[in-house]
Amino acid sequence: MSVTTTIAKRELSSYFFSPIAYVAMILFLAACGVAFIDDFRPGQVVAMRSIFDWMVWLLVFIVPVLCMGLLAQEFSSGTVETLMTAPVTDQQVVLGKFLGAMGFLLALVLPTLLYVVLLAIYGRPDYGPILSGYLGIVLVGALFTAVGLFCSALTRSQVVAAVSAAAFLFAVTVIPWWVRGKVILDQWISKAVDQFVQTRYADFSKGVIDTGNVVFFIACTVLLLFLTIKVVESRRWR
């Protein structure tokens, strides 16, 4: 566990030395700020629902950028050989990198707690939906990070990793949402579309914690981490 923690800490600190991470953070917070002030007017409902909805759209593009170098960079620079010969298992490497990226994601979201403080100053926020919204963001962030890590494990090119992860996340988040908004669907297609990210996340953003949705995000995250481990392992026998 200490090895995993060490790798996670190293990854996390490397983010704070990376200009790309800062750029992503600035863009994310500026976009969230714009979304927040749009609803921050006297007489408006004291809620963070729209900001939570916006966060997911932003994470679709920001997480792939943050995760693109996690393994792809190790492969392209050859440092993966050093890592693999060190006394660490593939699981520890993947889990460490995942936790490091998640740590940065939390750091990314942390400043938005200031919005909650402002809502408390100017109104009487209902804290339940805010807590569930943040829980949803953490779970969605974990899933997105796992997708980014998986794509990063598949290629040596960081650009390919970022684009493929963004495309995948776009496909499971934006497209089902768009389809549902534009077309009348058969009941079974409608049910299938509801299995994707946005519909499940919408519950968290409005203040409903459904154990089915929690299990979905955790299970999919674990599955992707497992597949990432298998991809990393495959370098030993390929």
Place this chain on the structure above:
Amino acid sequence: MSQTKQPHADSQKKRWLKYGTNVAIVSLVAIAICALVVAISQMTGRRLDTTSQRIYSLKPQTQNVLRDLKGKLRIVSLYSTQTKPDSRSDPEGRFAADDWPSYVQTVSDLLQEYKRTNANIDVELIDPVNSPAKVDGLIAEVTSRYGGEVKKYQGFIDQYPKQLEQIKKMANEEATAIGKLSTQEIANQDVLETLQLSADTVAGFPPLLDRNQEAIQKILKQKPPDYKGAVDVTQQAMDTLSAMLSQIIDGFEKLKADVSVPPTIRQYMVDSTPRYAAIKKSADDLLKQIKDLGELKLDDLRQSLRQQNTILVLGQSDLKVIPFNKVWQEPADMRGYASDVTLKPRFAGEQQVTSAIVSLTREKKQRVVIVRPDGAPLASPGFPPFVPGGPMSQAGARLTDLNYEVLEKDLSGTYAMQAQMQQMPSAPDATDEQMKDALWVVMAFPASQQRNPMMQQPPAPLAQKLQEHLDAGGSAVVLISPGLGGEAPDLSAALKPRGIVASTNAVIVHEAMQDDQQTGDQLDQARRLPFIFDINQYGDTLMTRPLRSLASLMVPLVPVSTEPAKGYTVTPIIPIPQNVKTWGETDIDALSKGQPSKFDPAVDQASPGFAGAISQAEKGGRLVVIGSPTFMFNRYLEIPEPTLARRGTYVSRFPGNAELFVNSVLWASGQDALLAISPAAMEVSRLRDMGNGELAMVRVLIVGGIPAIVLLAGVMVYLKRRD
């Protein structure tokens, strides 16, 4: 070299096959396990609504309804973020443009909860402005689902022009004939007017019908086609034509025997009457065909698209349209409670959608008859704001929403007669046949001495009628009144055999509360009066259990007791609060004059235990007796919760009044599945007012400040690492 490479290539291939297959199988198993875990969690999952008002949790009544739902249902929201109610329909500006999306979202969230609760419900959110293609799809779906009616209308519209042509041809021929008549010799004004009417009718109608045809073609090009509107245009024309022809034929019949009329004119009248009758017959035939067309569901959809922001509930064979003003209800008049705030509309979406589902899925519409001794109807809705509804119009509306047919019966028969004499509209009373299988809500008020002089015999006593109804297996909710200002009807003949005794000679009172400080609002002070009770316990029965701890205001209460009755299960309800001394005061007149009451053990009833009872016959009839005659009147239901009223939100202060009445009707009519608290109002917190400078500062901090701090941190890290 090649000899050494060959075995290596083979071994790599083998390794690929070996490990690759292994990884593929393990990965597939992992995916399968993941899918299984998600599916199981989905099926057995729990939902935690973290909002303080539990606004995303369907209320128990809805859950009961959805639990029993078997067939497929489709709920469609036609709310658009771009079509906020205009100033005409929202003069007080309750729906601010900035806030409007939250109203749309609230409806969307509610419908998603229905979908989640029952797999048989499909929900579609269609923004008619943004997604016109989806609206077209919906129109096609509704047209095909309720196609039978549309086909009838289409068939009529296709074939009626032939009949119209025939009418036009006959009218044109008649116009030619009448044009040949000379009217110079006619001195009789009636003859001239009748001939003029004839000429105008036969000459004027063909071009009018042509113009109507053009209008109809335009109407049919609407989306969806307004078949009903097209038929209405024809109906209006035919109605007018038929009426004018009747007038002409009557005039001819009268004048053709008049010798002062020139012979040529009289001959024309004789000859032309059958021709006019033929035209009239054609018009009447068309009218009959129109009448036989029946309702058009597509028209409901068309209306709902025109109204904007409606919800459609599509059942197996019928659809319900829930208009905007039913979902977002105007708050009750709260002058005196919150005069300085603009009240937000009350969200009644869940109640409306659930009621629509009940009405679409219930096999038979049940009938409730409100039986009163005399006087004006109690539950008539009126025509607000011009004609106020009856004193229990809200309770009547709640029952109508739950798919009950609500009728009324005036036992004295005087009101209908008086209304007729004053030429006032009056809904017809329930017939004896209608009352047979209905649930009776008996208002046991003291009857006035008025009686319909046209009635040969005085009406049968209420007790006798009620007894006959109950003996025949019927059910009833009886609201007992004390003998205030007249003799209260003695219903003991009907109630006693069923184990219920109502003491109409007494009113339950509590000890006068001494409070020099006179704190609280007027209502708090009123509750200190001895005959006013604030009830929040209703007894432990299937009917009253869901109401536990809901507040209600009861003025006055009549003691009701129970005794064993063979063949009936009798249970007392509405226990009288025991935290103060109570008794059944028999000096009702003194009480009504505001004189202080004191317990007199010789005549008063000591410690009455209950103010209601329910009795269920083994054979199935159910009886509810509540010792309060007016507790469900609008004046009690409309009292707002003052704290929330000051924040601009209407919530009933005594929700128990309406719930007790509705649950009584539901239980007595055997609708046990619906026994629950109905959906309540919702309340949200809003941002307080702030100055422009303050707002600008916050905005700068949010959009510029936080990213700037991150940028600064990045620059500092960069500079430190460079050094």
